[in-house]
Amino acid sequence: xPLIAKMARDMTDKDILKMELEQLQKEVSTHRTAVSICxxxxxxxxxFLSAEDxxxxxxxxxxxxxxxxxxxxxx
Amino acid sequence: MLGRASSCDVTPAASAVSCVIRSFRGSLxxxxxxxxxxxxxxxxxxPRKMAAQEVQPSETIAKLKLESETLKTKLEEERAKLHxxxxxxxxxxxxxxxxxxxxxxxxxxxxxxxxxCMDWCKDKRRIVSSSQDxxxxxxxxxxxxxxxxxxxxxxxVMACAYAPSGCAxxxxxxxxxxxxxxxxxxxNENLAAKKKSVAMHTNYLSACSFTNSDxxxxxxxxxxxxxxxxxxxxxxLQSFHGHAADVLCLDLAxxxxxxxxxxxxxxxxxxxxxxxTGQCIQSFxxxxxxxxxxxxxxxxxAFASGxxxxxxxxxxxxxxxxxxxxxxESIIFGASSVDFSLSGRLLFGGYxxxxxxxxxxxxxxxxxxLFGHENRVSTLRVSPDGTAFCSGSWDHTLRVWA
Numbered sequence: 001x002p003l004i005a006k007m008a009r010d011m012t013d014k015d016i017l018k019m020e021l022e023q024l025q026k027e028v029s030t031h032r033t034a035v036s037i038c039x040x041x042x043x044x045x046x047x048f049l050s051a052e053d054x055x056x057x058x059x060x061x062x063x064x065x066x067x068x069x070x071x072x073x074x075x
Numbered sequence: 076m077l078g079r080a081s082s083c084d085v086t087p088a089a090s091a092v093s094c095v096i097r098s099f100r101g102s103l104x105x106x107x108x109x110x111x112x113x114x115x116x117x118x119x120x121x122p123r124k125m126a127a128q129e130v131q132p133s134e135t136i137a138k139l140k141l142e143s144e145t146l147k148t149k150l151e152e153e154r155a156k157l158h159x160x161x162x163x164x165x166x167x168x169x170x171x172x173x174x175x176x177x178x179x180x181x182x183x184x185x186x187x188x189x190x191x192c193m194d195w196c197k198d199k200r201r202i203v204s205s206s207q208d209x210x211x212x213x214x215x216x217x218x219x220x221x222x223x224x225x226x227x228x229x230x231x232v233m234a235c236a237y238a239p240s241g242c243a244x245x246x247x248x249x250x251x252x253x254x255x256x257x258x259x260x261x262x263n264e265n266l267a268a269k270k271k272s273v274a275m276h277t278n279y280l281s282a283c284s285f286t287n288s289d290x291x292x293x294x295x296x297x298x299x300x301x302x303x304x305x306x307x308x309x310x311x312l313q314s315f316h317g318h319a320a321d322v323l324c325l326d327l328a329x330x331x332x333x334x335x336x337x338x339x340x341x342x343x344x345x346x347x348x349x350x351x352t353g354q355c356i357q358s359f360x361x362x363x364x365x366x367x368x369x370x371x372x373x374x375x376x377a378f379a380s381g382x383x384x385x386x387x388x389x390x391x392x393x394x395x396x397x398x399x400x401x402x403x404e405s406i407i408f409g410a411s412s413v414d415f416s417l418s419g420r421l422l423f424g425g426y427x428x429x430x431x432x433x434x435x436x437x438x439x440x441x442x443x444x445l446f447g448h449e450n451r452v453s454t455l456r457v458s459p460d461g462t463a464f465c466s467g468s469w470d471h472t473l474r475v476w477a
Contacts (some may be wrong), residue, residue: 014136020319021142021146023317023355023358024146024150027150027357027358028146028150028153032394033393033394035159035161035162035398036159038398039160039162039398053416053417053420053421054462055421055457055462055477056418056421059477064462065462066180066477
């Protein structure tokens with residue numbers, strides 16, 4: 001038998017509440033950063049490098065194997 | 076009831092099929108979608124074994140509930156203090172995206188029933204997919220040829236994953252297991268003969284993923300747990316408890332970020348876990364229904380989710396909060412599967428209304444809708460080098476888009 005402790009479905013209401021309470025107590029003191037700092041975007045460069053994202057910038061037909069069906073693919 | 080899905084279901088008749096699916100979520104759960112609108116942490120989706128329940132003085136439970144609610148309020152206050160700006164406001168400075176031309180470049184036909192899951196090989200060309208009919212197929216997406224096919228002993232193979240080496244695939248579903256099949260170069264070899272059973276859950280397998288190597292697999296299950304397994308020995312290395320109902324999805328953090336993963340479940344929660352200790356580090360509960368899909372942002376600092384509440388959301392791990400909701404009044408069907416483009420600027424969402432919506436992650440707007448599938452989109456992954464993405468559907472096909 002796998003070494004798995006009680007599943008949620010086998011726990012009493014009280015057990016589930018205790019589990020959730022313990023988890024909440026831990027989370028209240030999680031370290032958090034302000035959203036503005038998380039996403040501070042420097043004006044001069046593209047921090048998300050979307051310019052290098054093939055699905056955004058597109059790939060020339062001859063370079064993307066998915067764009068052209070047929071022909072030989074030499075591997 | 077598990078017969079052919081009507082390909083013309085655009086209406087709430089689709090929810091009738093959804094009822095069939097949900098009846099598998101826990102063998103004890105009633106048929107029919109349950110709206111988990113009940114307040115209070117004691118309300119759960121699955122009934123429990125009544126015999127195990129002790130006689131509880133009602134004030135103890137009430138006290139626990141009160142403490143829980145108080146902490147939740149405090150948690151929200153702490154999070155709100157740092158919610159000093161909206162993501163789309165910060166994103167006003169960012170260049171808008173141009174027009175997109177994305178269309179189906181390949182259609183992979185061969186499954187006899189609903190496609191439930193797919194994964195890319197690291198070689199950016201092979202794909203593994205699994206289906207309700209019990210088949211797992213490995214495709215060469217460039218040529219659309221099928222390279223391998225395995226018939227599982229169960230139907231509803233809800234999970235499949237490619238090994239990092241490209242030499243094996245893992246899959247499972249209603250058999251409650253995750254099995255690994257080494258891929259042979261010999262086309263005539265019977266793959267089923269070399270099958271290795273790795274994970275054993277007590278309910279259906281909903282998702283699986285290899286970690287950084289072929290040696291370990293992470294699984295999630297309808298039994299409400301996630302687990303980490305050693306492939307060679309089948310040994311359970313770590314189990315993860317905290318969800319109050321079926322876990323439907325998981326995603327591993329990008330390796331640079333360290334040993335964590337995120338899971339989403341029928342309890343509407345997305346949990347972030349420490350793989351070494353088994354502890355839940357952070358938990359997010361803002362969705363209004365089941366979370367079907369979770370995916371890390373490329374930097375590992377955030378993750379996206381897709382839910383039956385018809386929204387996708389972005390949660391930032393540093394700010395410890397939801398920072399964006401991707402929704403429209405016109406989108407009323409659930410999102411089954413989400414993935415980011417290479418840079419993380421785009422979020423692709425596959426929906427139960429047969430469409431794929433493409434979102435600008437920063438600005439929060441939809442930039443494209445992709446039509447083509449003739450039934451629900453059930454699974455969606457961007458290729459490892461970001462040049463294309465693949466979607467799988469209940470219409471029995473997979474499509475590669477670029």
